[in-house]
Amino acid sequence: MLSICIPSYAKPSGYGLANVPKPVVDAETDVVIKAYAASINPIDTKKADGLMKMIVKDSFPYKIGYDCAGVVTEIGSGVTKFKVGDKVYVRLPDSHRGAWSEYCKCPEEFVALKPEGMTFEDAAAVPLAAMTALQAFRKYKGDLSGKTVFVPAGLSGTGSYAIQIAKKIYGAKVITTVSTSKVPMIKELLGEDMVDEVIDYTTSDPLSTIPKGSVDFIFDTIGIAIDYLSLLRPETGMVISIATTPSGDDFQSSSAMRLPSKPKIPFVIYFLLNFMDMVRKWRASRWKVTYSYMFLDANGKDLDTLREWIDKGSVKSIVGATVDLNDIESLKKACQTVHDGKGGVGKTVIKIAED
Secondary structure, X not given: OEEEXXXXXXXXXXXXXXXXXXXXXXXXOEEEEEEEEEEEOHHHHHHHOOOOOOOOOOOOOEXXXXXXXXXXXXXXXXXXXXXXXXXXXXXXXXXXXXXXXXXXXXXXXXXXXXXXXXOHHHXXXXXXXXXXXXXXXXXXXOOOXXXXXXXXXXXXXXXXXXXXXXXXXXXXXXXXXXXXXXXXXXXXXXXXXXXXXXEEOOOOOHHHHOOOOOEOEEEEOOOOXXXXXXXXXXXXXXEEEXXXXXXXXXXXXXXHHOOOOOOOXXXXXXHXXXXXXXXXXXXXXXXXXXXXXOOOOOOHHHHHHHHHHHHOOOOOOOEEEXXXXXXXXXXXXXXXXXXXXXXXXXXXXXXXXXX
16 A cells, blocks of 8 residues: 655655555454545654654654544454444554555544544544644633633644634633734634634734733643743633643653553653653742643544534634645645644645545
């Protein structure tokens, strides 16, 4: 089968399309999926560039990608939730990475039926980004209805889902930031009443625009968690970050380390990560607020929840660009845009097969 992979760690310019063995069922709970579409996430390109090479020894060729949507073609004898022919979507676990391929495989616990009204392309955009936002909001201690949520970079892949979930599911007041050219896109792409306050970060500083102590929850997708602590409401304010660094303890117990090789974080890195996390939590405590880093815990149950919200019309995908698996040069450029984190809108999707 065709797959985007690399012979060694590389930036997007080094990606290639290669023939690799098609996955087969070799465990009772395996589900093999013919992928029709996949999506590109920053973590895909960063890991391919060697983000975790000091901790995890990857095998090569390195297959890239976590999110895809497609049709079940084979199942193990112990699979009970799916049958051949089901249309599904998935965030693959690290042990089964390789969504940018014609076929992929993983245990059924990670798979869910795709939203009925969505194309494969729109469904492939959902898993990692939307599930991350969902799990972040669950960490807030209390009811977010009527409270203020700040989601910087509101037209990023994760940010666009976070805004919709905060408003439509939790009933929160939403503040976000975008660049000048993207200000009108907020209403065009997300809807008239989805965001209560849009800040053009190129002309206004959120620290001076948003009143101190007025925000209940910050979902940090760009690494600004500590800079904005003063905006949080004392005693109950919380910031969840997916863009700083985790503690060594959280990293070691995360899904990223649940691999057959059972990797261990080197002591020095483990210590430094714990120290940096401790400093961030101490700084948050000075403002009497809570800071925490969050790892995504991929699972099919949360994808089922997202499917229900999508089918009800509460959440939708914002796909800013689509590239073809076989158009390797366009795919490299799209991946570089995601890798750089500048200029893109919503999610970028890879079309793998015709529906």
